[in-house]
Amino acid sequence: MEQRLANSLIMTVNEKKFIENALVSDIRVDGRRPFDYRNLTIRFGSEDGSSEVQLGKTQVLAFVTGQLVQPYRDRPNEGTFAIYTEFSPMADPSFEPGRPGDSAIELGRIVDRGLRESRAVDTESLCVIAGKLVWSIRIDLHIIDNGGNLVDAANIAALAALSTFRRPECTIGGEDGQELTVHPPDVREPLPLIMHHFPVAVTFGFIGKENIVVIDPTHYEEEVMGGSLTATLNTNGDVCAIQKAGGDGVLQSVIMQCLRIASVKAGDITSKIKSAVESYNTQRALRKIKRHNPSSAVSNAAKHNEESTQVNTETKSIQQSSDTNTSASTHDVTNIGSPEQQSKTLKDAVKPKHKKRKKSTSNANAS
Amino acid sequence: MEAKPSNLVDQLVVPGDVILDLSNMANQTLKLSGGLRQDGDSICVMKAGKLRFMKPNKYWVESSQKRYVPSAGDNVLGVVVDTKPENFLVDIKGPALAFLPVLSFEGGTRRNIPKFEVGTLLYVSVVSANPGMNPELSCMDVNGKAAEYGVLKEEGYMFESSTGLARSLLSSPPHPVLEGLGKKLSFEIAVGINGRFWVNALQSSTVILVGNAIQKSESLSLVQQKIYLEKLLKSIQL
Amino acid sequence: MEYVSPEGLRLDGRRPMEMRQLRAELGAVSRADGSAVFEMGNTKVIAAVYGPREVQNRSQQINDKALIRCEYTMANFSTGDRMRKPKGDRRSTEISLVIRQTMEACIMTHLMPRSQIDIFVQVLQADGGTRSACINAATLALADAGIPMCDLVTSCSAGYLNSTPLLDLNYVEDSARGPDVTVGILPKLDKVTLLQMDAKLPMDIFENVMQLATEGCKAVANYIREVLLENTKQLENRRGV
Structure with missing residues (x-):
């Protein structure tokens, strides 16, 4: 006992x-x-x-x-x-x-x-x-x-x-x-x-x-x-x-009164849950954007390290086009599906120095 | 010969710290109290807390827990959980239930044993507390008088705290929140060193205010406590 | 599917506010201190009460009150398909808990400290409203055992199908997945002690349905009172009073 x-x-x-x-x-x-x-x-x-x-x-x-x-x-x-x-x-x-x-x-x-x-x-x-x-x-x-x-x-x-x-x-x-x-x-x-x-x-x-x-x-x-x-x-x-x-x-009257109070409280709690879920969803979407850019850049950067010396020349004009490429890819990332596949193939077609540029610009975009 | 105090006095220590090495101190007696033990030639810390020293040779670690380690001479708040023919079983937040003999009341004889029902709140003193045995309590002081001990009236509310907060409520200079509230409101309070305190006042709202204020001020520093007290008194317009 | 025909008749020919036929019998289990069989239409439930007796598990003894234990089981053959697990599943545990707490509200436990009262309820035929039948049977069994109670507890269920409140649902109406409100009241004090509801209902319709179920409980209470008075008269006759 x-x-x-x-x-x-x-x-x-x-x-x-x-x-x-x-x-x-x-x-x-x-x-x-x-x-x-x-x-x-x-x-x-x-x-x-x-x-x-x-x-x-x-x-x-x-x-x-x-x-x-x-x-x-x-x-x-x-x-x-x-x-x-x-x-x-x-x-x-x-x-x-x-x-x-x-x-x-x-x-x-x-x-x-x-x-x-x-x-x-x-x-x-x-x-x-x-x-x-x-x-x-x-x-x-x-x-x-x-x-x-x-x-x-x-x-x-x-x-x-x-x-x-x-x-x-x-x-x-x-x-x-x-x-x-x-x-x-x-x-x-x-x-x-x-x-x-x-x-x-x-x-x-x-x-x-x-x-x-x-x-x-x-x-x-x-x-x-x-x-x-x-x-x-x-x-x-x-x-x-x-x-x-x-x-x-x-008494029955007490029960009905409780139900009326409960409906008011339920409204408060529902709005709290919904706002918490909203902020979680926005955070999740932000995380997703960051996740796709570095992962695609990293996978391609490894192949082209040896050609880094050639990268520094003819940077400016190509940087312009690579900038538009990265902005396009960030927009594509938010609706995941086949557009992602297309930008990947486009990246593959682009010359190696773009990968290195893109990595720094994509990091700048993400940060 | 006076001992040279350890250089960790008034510092925070954790279990395993060695505070003194006895090999180079001969012919000295040290008194070790709570939280310290002797391991061969070194004095090690058992509990995390602040190391304290009192002249000439007392060392102890001051820490604060939710549970209480019974020691003789403490005044505690206990709750009756069962009655046996010889003792009342009282819970004092220690490792074991404490025994309160039915006769240790002022003028207690076999004929006038008090009837305590389960859940009665008592202010008692710890007579003996040996490790492994149930502690013994008493409702009398050393002279056999009732003094302040006994049942706390069936009003008021008991709040739980930590042992550290209870000690600071009993210390002098007094706890700032307690002192400040005491100047403006009228209430009575009984503090047990085992981490319980009881507050009673004419109005329930006063009791709730005092109890919650003391509980909330535990984690604040002295300055913060003064600020908290000012804000509180302003909000109840006193 | 139409549960209420345009003329206002339900599937078994009852009117919406009509209860099924009630039948109760006391003293069905000879070894028990009190027992009862309760039928609501085709739902048949048997309840047995043992106690007040010595607490079997000393560690669970309560010093100032009696310990009430309750077990609800459904017989394997009580439903259409043979049941695999008659007791120990979640629904049975929850209903046992609900019945125990409902009876605890009316048994004067402080008159029998340190003792134990066991209530065993078994469903023999399940045709909707088993929970209510169990509580009614338990009330009768406790009265048969002479255990002091502050009031009877009676229970009845009600639902809302085809925009009509219906009293005392049977299995077909229950499995229509419409709202199901079970109410248990203390008739003399007119207080609600048990209230369970599932499925969605707007609040004002809920009030009507709860009111209807409460009326049904009062009707059951009248019937139970008659049965108990009849039984007591027979006991008096046997004593030769």
């Missing part, structure tokens, strides 16, 4: 009473008002489809990966997606390693329900060959730090990761139309997932006998609360999912 005592959160009687009393005067222990969210920061990893969300002290990571599999028998032309949660023992002293416990499964089901039944992710576009091959998307949620309200943070992380995930483009070819080629990312630009809307989860806690409602409870408030309600809504005014699994009973 001492083991269990050591692992669980020990709340003093003072803390419980204080939280309830302070709420009567509309103030919470960390200085927030009852309907304020904590600070939300969304960051992205280096790979597409990975995100890290920090909501106050709670930290969650999400990773999205895709694989080609056979579809389910009753849904032959739709892709699938599955959510896996891992409550890392480093997040909270009471999390045990090994199989996910009840709360881990409940969190996974709430996020899953919000995305699946409301058709947030378009599964029909994930079909490659009907009945044979579809994309299966796997979302992994890792809880790094439990500061309370894991559901909301995990949901935001999942949405952010899904928005930045790119799956490789595949074309069907071959004689019988059944042969599949999956194009690697540097040959064909990978495609994003189609998201119809963003279902955002908003969690409320009911504290005390009068069932005072607080939004985004910290883990101290979670220990004290008698019941909780998680409402998943989108900005179109639709309710996507609700989970109130037992706990203290509340």
Whole structure:
């Protein structure tokens, strides 16, 4: 029994009473008002489809990966997606390693329900060959730090990761139309997932006998609360999912009031996610431009090092034409595809000294 | 004969640093306290922190952690987690739960054992703390009087901090934020050296303000703390 | 597919606001301290309650309350195709958790510290609304076992198809992938303790559907009360009062 005592959160009687009393005067222990969210920061990893969300002290990571599999028998032309949660023992002293416990499964089901039944992710576009091959998307949620309200943070992380995930483009070819080629990312630009809307989860806690409602409870408030309600809504005014699994009973009017507040908060959070995804996409596009110029110059520069002495003569007129060449190639780079191939062949046709010039000018352009 | 202080005094040290070589110092007694150990002829550092020296011969490393290493004579804030026939089991953020004998209260006899429910907050002193054993606590001072020890009223809120912040709250000159807030607001505060402090005031908003201000000022330097305090008092118009 | 005909009849001939037929029986499992069978149309569920008894795992003992455990399983033969994994999968674990938390809200756990109450619920025939049937069966079984409760918990589900709110969905209507709202209430206190919803619904329509489900819960509560009163009368007769 001492083991269990050591692992669980020990709340003093003072803390419980204080939280309830302070709420009567509309103030919470960390200085927030009852309907304020904590600070939300969304960051992205280096790979597409990975995100890290920090909501106050709670930290969650999400990773999205895709694989080609056979579809389910009753849904032959739709892709699938599955959510896996891992409550890392480093997040909270009471999390045990090994199989996910009840709360881990409940969190996974709430996020899953919000995305699946409301058709947030378009599964029909994930079909490659009907009945044979579809994309299966796997979302992994890792809880790094439990500061309370894991559901909301995990949901935001999942949405952010899904928005930045790119799956490789595949074309069907071959004689019988059944042969599949999956194009690697540097040959064909990978495609994003189609998201119809963003279902955002908003969690409320009911504290005390009068069932005072607080939004985004910290883990101290979670220990004290008698019941909780998680409402998943989108900005179109639709309710996507609700989970109130037992706990203290509340009046219907309170539930409707919570839903109205939740729709306002969902709008805030959706705009934050969208702006974070926008800035990530712009950064990604910038990185792509830099990536193509040096790589093409480097591959050709190696061949022509020995002819560098001849390069210095007749520079000016040819520099003009090489400048236009580089500007043309940078414009071409933004829409990847066959134009890239053409400029490569043009470069090959051009004399060696242009490569060396171009390398310095392309570096100047990129920097 | 006075020992020549090590040249690392008042500097930051990390585990493994050798602060003194005993081979060229004979016939001296040194007192080593927390964070230092003797390894043959050299004194090595165990914990990262600032090395301190007090005349004539005391050395210790000052560091700040979230968990507490119990040592005799400290005043700590503990939470009751269980009751046994002979002891209360109290959590003091140490490696093991501490025992508080049911009789170590002023005028405590078998007939008037206090009834503490799980979750009661106590201000107690550590009587003995041997490594590997559960520490022993007491609610009496050396004379057998209750002094300040005992249950903290069921109001107020307990905040967690690090041991370093608790020490600076108890030190003199007093902590700038604590002193500044104390001049303008009225509240009572109990600080346990194990990294917990309890604040009580008439209004919940005062408690929350004081507690959060102290927690946030931990990572600020003295000058920054004064600036933070001014801004805070201005924003609540005092 | 048309779920509500133009005359206003559903696929099984019910009106949109009509519940399926309810049937309940107490004392089905003789070894259990309390048990009940609950049928809502073709959905049949059996619940057994053991307790309050000694906690089996000393480390999980709670000093001031009773420990409630709940296990939800579906029999292999309960659905059309034979199920591969009747328990231990995520859906069953989540429903077990939901039922446990719902019953914890109404059982007076502080009257039985350091003890354990086990609720086992098994679905024998699944035709939609299994969650609600399980909660109703668990309420009856707890009452049969004489465990102190502050109020009954009754539950009912409702949906929204062809622009009509429908009460008590069956399997065909449930698998239409339309909205499915399950509500559990404490009837005397008129408070909502369980609320689960999936698929999309605009907020004002959701309010109507939730209201409809709550009405259904109250109807179930009346039926359960009748069954319990009937049962108590029989017990009195046997005692010769």
